[in-house]
Amino acid sequence: MYQANLKRYEQMQYRQVGQSGLKLSVIGLGFWANFGNIDPFENQRQMVRQAFDLGITYYDLANNYGPEPGSAETNFGRIMAMDLKPYRDEMVIASKAGHRMWPGPYGDGGSRKSIIASAEQSLQRTGLDYFDIFYSHRPDPETPLEETALALDQLVRSGKALYVGISKYSGAQTAKMAALFADLHTPFIIHQPRYNLFERQPETDLFPVLTDLHKGAVGFSSLAQGLLTAKYLHGIPANSRAKQTTNPFLHPAQVTQTLDTVQALNQVAQQRGQSLAAMALAWNLRQPALASVLIGASRPEQITANVQALQHLDFTAAELTTIDRILAQQAPIQR
Template sequence: MYQAATDRYQTMQYNRVGDSGLKLSAIGLGLWNNFGSVDPLANQKAIIHQAFDLGITYFDLANNYGPEPGSAETNFGQIMAHDMKPYRDEMVIASKAGYVMWPGPYGNWGSRKSIIASADQSLQRTGLDYFDIFYSHRPDPETPSEETALALDQLVRSGKALYIGLSNYSSVQVKKMAAIFKEMKTPFIIDQPRYNMFNRQIETDLLPELAAEHKGAVGFSSLCQGLLTNKYLNGVPENSRANKSTIPFLHPAQVEQTLATVRALNELAQTRSQSLAQMALAWNLRQPTMASVLIGASRPAQVVNNVQALDHLDFTDDELAKIETILAAQTPIDWQAK
């Protein structure tokens, strides 16, 4: 029977989400990859146990995570029931609805029908009574914002969620939704955008908007799907995700464009006595609005390595300037490339 490490809260950093009462572990565990029906359950358990032992309390799911879609929630539910149930009140567990999940017109996007049904299914798969945070995974261009907001508000009022979040929304869309939530007194506290050294669009508009609204952020794709690790320092390995992935920017030709930048960043990380991944995570967390950054992991050792980023979060002005110079020389990545 799993027993959590008694010293799990001694070194983790916890950051307040905007002006809410909630704090998140500075590193959160994302279950987008490696937690599906095709992945060994024993390894999933080991990763979650290691994360919790290191003080990670934020666990991030979505209805469609797998593969197969839904299987990440099902597997997480099994691990919760068998190992983590005594620690439920120490965990912040999130899920989302908005991407395609089941056939027909109701298993996708942000209608009231889809949001409520998806949340109910997610609770059933995980075996939870409620989610700490429930997100609209993406804006629906055909559903009024008020309808999506009212559906999310209903989840809170019916006890199925404690807080509400948005993901993949623009700054304009966040501002509009925030005004609706404010009028209804819905506890909307957080937005989840993509953010890393290679993808910084949110710095100019979304992060300032979140700060103005007193909301927090949790960043995903924190290591750009492995580009900001040592995985590709010597080129594209044959068995790497870049050779298997359908994600456009992980196409081998795109990865090759980043190698000079990745190597220069790695050299700077070494002068800081950090791995490239550790420096990249620390750099993400320099943003005051960023309450947490999500990591993925295929084995427990990766969790250990990434959490060590918290040992050195400070940057000198010279280091930040060097990072800007290195990134300025990078050929812009075509995020839609095939």
């Protein structure tokens, strides 16, 4: 029977989400990849155990994570029932709705119909009574923001979520949603943007808005789908994500296009006594708006290695200048 590490809170750090009372582990575990029904379940179980033993308390799901869509939530629910049920009150578990999940007109988007139905299905798959945070996964141009806000508010009022958040909304959209939630008295506390060394738009578009609104953020794609790790420093490994012809998010051309930049960043990391991944996570966490950064993993050892970022979070002015100079030479990444 699993017994959590008694010293799990000694090495992790926790940050307050905006001006809310909630704190997140500064590193959270994301379930976007490697937790589906095509992935070995026992490896998933060991990764979640390792994360919790390292003090990671934030677990980030979505209805469509898999593959197949929904299977990451189902597998997480199995792990909760087998290992982590006694620790539920020590965990912040989040899920989302907004991307396509089932056929027909109601399995996608931000309508009240879609969000409420999706949240109910996610609770059934995970076996949870409630989510700590439930997100609108993306803005829906065919649904008024007011309707999406009301749907999330309903989840809180019905006891199925403690807090709500939004993901991939622009700064202007975020300000509008915040005003709607304020009128409803909904505990909207967090935004989840894509943010990493190659994706810096939130610095000008979103983070100033969150600062003004006293809201927090958790960043996803923190390591740019593995580009900001040692994996691609010397080419594309046969078992890598970039080698998978069915993967729409990372292509071999992107590895080639960023190779010089990644190698130069790796030299800075080595001079700091860090791995490239650890430095990239530390760089993300220099942003005061970020309460947490999400990591993915394919084995428990990667989680342990990424947590090492906490040993060296500070940057000198010279290091930041060097990093900015390296990034300035990088052409926009093809998508």
